[in-house]
Amino acid sequence: MSSESRSLLGTGRPSTSPRVWSALLGAAHPGPALAVTLLAAAFAVSTGLAPGRAALVTAAVLTGQLSIGWGNDLLDARRDRAVGRTDKPLATGELPLPVARFACAGAIAATVVLSLACGLVAGAVHLGCVAAAWAYNLGIKATAWSWLPYALAFGGLPVFVTLAAPGSGAPSWWIVAAGALLGVGAHLLNTLPDLADDEATGVRGLPHRIGARAASVLAVAALTTASVVVAVGARQVPRPVVALVLVAVVALAGLALVARGRVPFRAAIGIAVLDVLLLVVAAG
Known part of the structure; x- marks a missing residue:
């Protein structure tokens, strides 16, 4: 230290x-x-x-x-x-x-x-x-x-919130899995703007090792997978709502994979927002 x-x-x-x-x-x-x-x-x-x-x-x-x-x-x-x-x-x-x-x-x-x-x-x-x-x-x-x-912290957050209710058990596995995937995506997105500064001072995490483009693709993959996990697990959410969210996620994922500049980053942020909304609704 x-x-x-x-x-x-x-x-x-x-x-x-x-x-x-x-x-x-x-x-x-x-x-x-x-x-x-x-x-x-x-x-x-x-x-x-x-x-x-x-x-x-x-x-x-x-x-x-x-x-x-x-x-x-x-x-x-x-x-x-x-x-x-x-x-x-x-x-x-x-x-x-x-x-x-x-x-x-x-x-x-x-x-x-x-x-x-x-x-x-x-x-x-x-x-x-x-x-x-x-x-x-x-x-x-x-x-x-x-x-x-990030995976541990975001995956553990819904566990903490659920257990805070007296007499409550742990949340469903898919909520924890979606939270962990959301955390991985958040890590990748949070790191992208600072890759050059980090490299200059010897910090080389996963995004630095695989490069900005691969990190963007991996972020989109993690966030999209989180959407699918919630869609599969959240049976109480109306199917039309789930279908609409998944269509939007697929569209944003496609945009993130083919676009250049800041567009992929913004598209991935959009997927993360949809993931969070779907996760919150599904937990109700």
């Missing part, structure tokens, strides 16, 4: 100024954090969790995502400075390291408390999901197994 990661949490409470708050938000990877949190919230509501329990689940996921985002930027601060990442507040100096360390430590503590408040088993599952994401940040992202933490 690097000296940067060893000093991740730091000591003492740092002071902040008003302008630091926007930088702190930017370092939390707000887009992915919000997307995963909203997915958990929607899944919690669709599965019939009581409002208080659904809010608790959502809060646990949010703090976990914040810790992952801040931890990522703390661990990557030197790499981001080396490649001139002006979109990274820690790399530009806009966000002081002590502030980020304090926020990250607080998010980790809150995640533990909130997760276990959802139940010991459910909490352990969620903490396992967060640990998988941290393992990615700490080095797995630079290996051919970079997809695995």
Whole structure:
């Protein structure tokens, strides 16, 4: 572990100024954090969790995502400075390291408390999901197994939400499988914009090893397979709705495979959105 990661949490409470708050938000990877949190919230509501329990689940996921985002930027601060990442507040100096360390430590503590408040088993599952994401940040992202933490975390998320309901069992296998496939697709799509910067600093995960074009195709394949898995498993969803979604997915997949530029990326995002909607509806 690097000296940067060893000093991740730091000591003492740092002071902040008003302008630091926007930088702190930017370092939390707000887009992915919000997307995963909203997915958990929607899944919690669709599965019939009581409002208080659904809010608790959502809060646990949010703090976990914040810790992952801040931890990522703390661990990557030197790499981001080396490649001139002006979109990274820690790399530009806009966000002081002590502030980020304090926020990250607080998010980790809150995640533990909130997760276990959802139940010991459910909490352990969620903490396992967060640990998988941290393992990615700490080095797995630079290996051919970079997809695995995403698969485990996204596959475990519906398990956590379902088990948070008192007396509830684990979700159906197809929900977990679809979540894992969605995670693999999310990893590939999330990595594509940063392939060059990652390569320049020695990070070579699966997408870097197979190349941008192959990674795009694999992302489309994973997301399309997730659609099929949900369509097969979600027998309670009206068949016309499932058929309509699958037609849209096939159309987007075809577009992603033949188009160039940013179109394949946007088409894959479209498939991911349809997967999430279908998964949430199917869980109800």
